Structure formats: structure tokens, C-alpha cells
Amino acid sequence: MSVLLDKNAKVICQGITGTAGLFHSKACREYGTKMVGGVTPGKGGTEIEGFKVFDTVEQAVAKTGANTTMIFVPALFAADAILEAAAGGIKLIVCITEGIPTNDMAKVNKILKGYPDVRLIGPNCPGIITPGVAKVGIMPGYIHRPGKIGIVSRSGTLTYEAVWQVTQLGLGQSTCIGIGGDPIVGTTHIDAMRLLNEDKNTEAVIMIGEIGGSNEEEAALYAKKYMMKPVAAFIAGTSAPPGKRMGHAGAIVSGGKGTAKEKIAALEAAGIVVAATPGEIGHALLEAMKKGKRKKSGKAKLAKKAKKKK
């Protein structure tokens, strides 16, 4: 009934003794997430608010069997924290930290290729939630409701907006993935879309993108070819001037590339219903669902495609 995050997640928090790390570890625990401890170098062996603290991820994994981490380590040390988690045996890494230098993430991206079974979400993201089961991140749990709509987004509060509209329609969410607003993120729209496409309990998808890069265009191409489920989308930044970084490090139109207009056109060409305003995201979802299933068998097509390549 979900992707990436289910009831088997055993979660640690890297940076648990910091204000934000502790606050959100508690909030995740209250939501029902199995929080099994945290990591702060130099504070191993202590306990904070009922959380066991370890010096290293390796120790935490050995003692708790953790398979998931939530990172709140400060920006200049966060890349190392991601690598430590991967090397320490963590399979799902959710990096909340904002402000990590892009070159650090380029390095991390290359090194993580050596860990094909490790999934990184973020950085600079709200995290991931499977409503009613677990959340690993900073989103307010109560606006969610278990259901069958998958949501993927580069933004935090704009995701809450979409979640809230879905909840108010009486629908709920299967899994919501905040992929993050940086130029280099571990999980992209296309990755998330693929996962939600393959998830039996996701019936439709909302994709929220923004200006900058070509992530949304790539996801649109994927959707056009393989997506079996209805997709609705919104792209933020129609009013953004070129060359300005709109809050998110990745939200910038540079050299005339990455405009909202281009992205919306690509999505529409892929048969995706694009909301004209953020307030219409829920409405766009209903419209997409009314249009019904996109393809009878995306898998058959995939297989055909694979053969052709050979």
C-alpha cells in the first residue's frame, strides 16, 4: 500500500541531539514511525527523550537493526552523513538538510552509484510519508489520510497544499515523496513516478514541479510511454524572472532553459492534466481520474522496448 516506506521501516535520526533533529524525531515517533535511535558523534551511549544515541551509523545499525535514516546534520557536514549512512548499511536515506553545496552532492551522487540498493531522498526536502503507517520527515502528519493517491514534489509547503486538497476531496494518499528543491537530488520525479506506477495501491499520481533543470520534462517523457495511471500536475514559477534563484537552489531559469512554460507544455503533451493555479491541483486530479487509466499494459510496452534495444 505504499512505496519505499512501510511498517518495516526502523528509523534512526542523524543529528538527533540538535533542536530540529530531536523535535522531528519525536513528531515521527508520535505519528507511529518506529524510531529506534539516533546518531551524534561524541554523544554515543547517552539517551535523549527516550532515544538511544550512538556515535556512528554503523553502531546504530548493529544495535538496532535500523534500515532507514533521517538526516538533520548541518549543511557542510551532511554529505558525509549521507555517505556514512550508505556505508553503514542503511537502505533508505532521507536527507532533510537544506544548503548542502552542490559540488558535495555531485560527489555523493557518484559514490552512491556503488550502492545500487540504497535509495536517497532529498536533500532539501520535507521527507516521505505513508499515511497511517509511518513518516520520515518534517511534514505535519494530520493533514494526510491513508488512500490511493501518490504525490511527488520538489517543494515542502506546496506539497502540503496538494495533500490537503486531496484529503478535503475525501481521498487519501498512498505515499507522498518530497524529492527536494536542490539541483542534485537522490530521487528525481522520474524515479518517484516509476515507483508509484509499479505500486499496486496507488491509483493516481500528483506531480508537483517547479522551474529549473529538466527533471519534469524527463518525467513527462516517461509518463507518455509507460505511465498506466492518471497523472495531474502543477508547475510553480510561471511568474519567476530568468536568472533568479527562487528560494530553492534548483529553482532557477538559466540560459532560457527550465521555464515553467516548457515544462507545462511537455506535461500536457504527455497527456497529463496540468492545474492552472495551485488551488486547482485537487480539481486537476479529479479530471485526470475521470479520463481514466492511461495504458492497458505499460509492462508489455516496456518489454517490447527492451527487446528492440537488443
Next chain:
Amino acid sequence: MKLHEYQAKEIFAKYGLPVTPGVVVKHLSEVDEALKQFPQGPWVVKAQVHAGGRGKAGGVKFAKSEQEVHEKVSAILGMTLISPQTGPEGRLVRKVFITPAVDYVKELYVSVVLDRVNRTPIILASAEGGTEIEELAVHKPEAIFKILVDPIEGLHPYQARQLHLRLGLPQESINQGAKLFQNMVKVFMELDLSMLEVNPLVVLKDGSIHCLDAKVDFEDNGLARHKDYAAWRDPDEEDSRELQAAEHGLSYISLDGYIGCLVNGAGLAMATADAIQHFGGSPANFLDVGGSASQKAVTQAFKIILSDTRVKAILVNIFGGIAKCDVIAQGIIDAAKEVGLSLPLVVRLEGTNVEKGKELLAKSDLKYTFATSMDEAAKAVVASAPAGVKS
């Protein structure tokens, strides 16, 4: 963060990249002193502004005599330079760089940027220098060579040598050229840049390669690691409200309109500005007070918005998650009192503690319109702005 050419050249020199030194002057009276340092003409006088396209805009002039240097400096200092990169309002030239002219036989283009698709630095280079790379990308993309850089190892020597030859550079300078390309990448990676550009890179008469121009943009996240260079920021070249906001941990971008926006979260802030535009208004700014907006941040944000005299109405759009609506509401009430708010105000609150927030607003003597959805809020604020400014 952008740097001026003269600052970028200082960095280049430190890393062994061949540049011609020069002197920066801010006033005509400083020219004689500059000429004493570089008595050998001819010279080039170059406007120092944070924008490209200076040459075509009349911001770069050749001077054959000392007298001409004076004339050119006088013409460029204080001019408003208008290039495709400055926008129609142009930029005031406050500094010029005086440097000995260099004789060259060929112009090329080289830059290092981040390739978001491949998630790694990339070199873009072309034997057709002197033109805008954006133009070349549109009209003759095959003339641009692209070399992916290993984000850990940097540019391999063999890649650098290949690039040198592909660009048609002289065989006898292959080792110098290769070292130069490697060093460019080294600067990009070590200093956490978002862009390094040399346009033009030139071939001198003796076949050696030289950086005639230098452009360096620091990546904002990486700048935290380079405090010494952060001090090189030129506040004259940046929007004062954007700088002020950054000091308070707010993210603010000036836009062209008349409706001030205060929002939590970057995506929601962009979407709010979009919604205003969609319903026929025009946003004056993008302002993200942070996902976990504090009361203090809200007060500061109000002050920055109101310092912009174009603002005729304000829209506050908060989706409380971690941020609590009652805290935000109190922030709005306090800020409005403190700054003596008289403009139309539309408030949209949703999420954590929204009822408490509404109650606080209702009890206060603040004049505002409450909206329950984003679209409703955008429509209301567009309708509230005084007639005549909606053009």
C-alpha cells in the same frame, strides 16, 4: 554570488591561470596612478558590472594614449550600461578596470558549469569565441564541445589534451592548454562555484593560451565554506532588499508588480506569485519566510515588503505545518502595528492551529480580508489593490 572581472582575475592568478593584471578605478582622479603602474600602452578600459555583454553595450573601450585612457574612463564611469543581461533598466557603472591591451590571433569560449542532467560539472567550449554562448547554443549547437568532469577526480589530463586539440588550438601549446583547462576545473571545484567562464579565451601570437576575460559565480550554498571570498560581495550590484532579507534568513526576490507577498516555503511562495498573476494581478516580490516561519521572521518580512513603495496590497499565504498559524497570526498583528500598516491586507492561513490563528486575527483591530483557499486569496488581493495600478 557574482564577482567582478577584476576579482575573478585575482582568483585566476592565484591558481596559475594566465591573466593580464590591471587596476580598478572608481574615480577619474585615480587614472594617473593606475597608468604609473601600467605605463605601457595601449590599454583596454572595461566597465565592472555584474552582467555580460559589456563590449557590445559600449562598456569596453580600447585606448591608444594616456589621454585616451582618461577619455574612455570618463565615458564609461557613471554610464548606465544596457545589455541583454541587464534588462532594460541597465546598470550604473561604478568601477572600471584598466589593463594593458593584449594582442591575440584567435578567440575561443570556455566555461565550467553544473550539468544537472548528468549531475556533475561540465566544460562547455567552442572555437567560436567572442559571441554569446546562448546564441551559439541556439544557432550552432554543434560548435559547442561538452566534456563531463568527474566530480571527485576533476578533469583528467587526457580529457584536457583532447579538448585542446578539438578546439583547434596549436599543437605546440598542448601541455600549457591542458594545464589551463585542468586548473579552470580545479578553481570551479575547490571554490564551489556555480559558474566559471572565460569569454574570450585567446591564442597569443606565440601560440600560448591566455584568459582575456574572467567570470566567476560562487554557488550560494558553497559560499558558507569560503568566508574570505564572501567578503568580496559588492552590495552596489545587488538588490538592497534581497541583501537585507538574506541577513534575516529570508529569501526575497524583487519582481515587477505591486502586490507584496509573504509566504512560507519556496514552492508555495512561487505558486502564490503565479496565482496572483493568473488572476490578473502582478506580484511585487517573491518572499519565503522559511517553512518553519517564526514570529520575528514575519515581522521582518513585513518591513521589507513595506519598504517597497510600489506595493499597493499585501497577501499573506501560510500553510502551517511545523509553523503554527497562531504564531504567524500574532506575527502579522504585531508587525502591522509596529509598521503602521495601512495597505489592504489579505490573509490566508491553513494547517496547524488555524482556528487559534483566525481567532487571534478576529480579536485584533487589524483590518484584513480572510481567505480560506489560495485561489480565493489571490483573487481577493487582486481585487483589493487600488484601481489604476493594475496595468
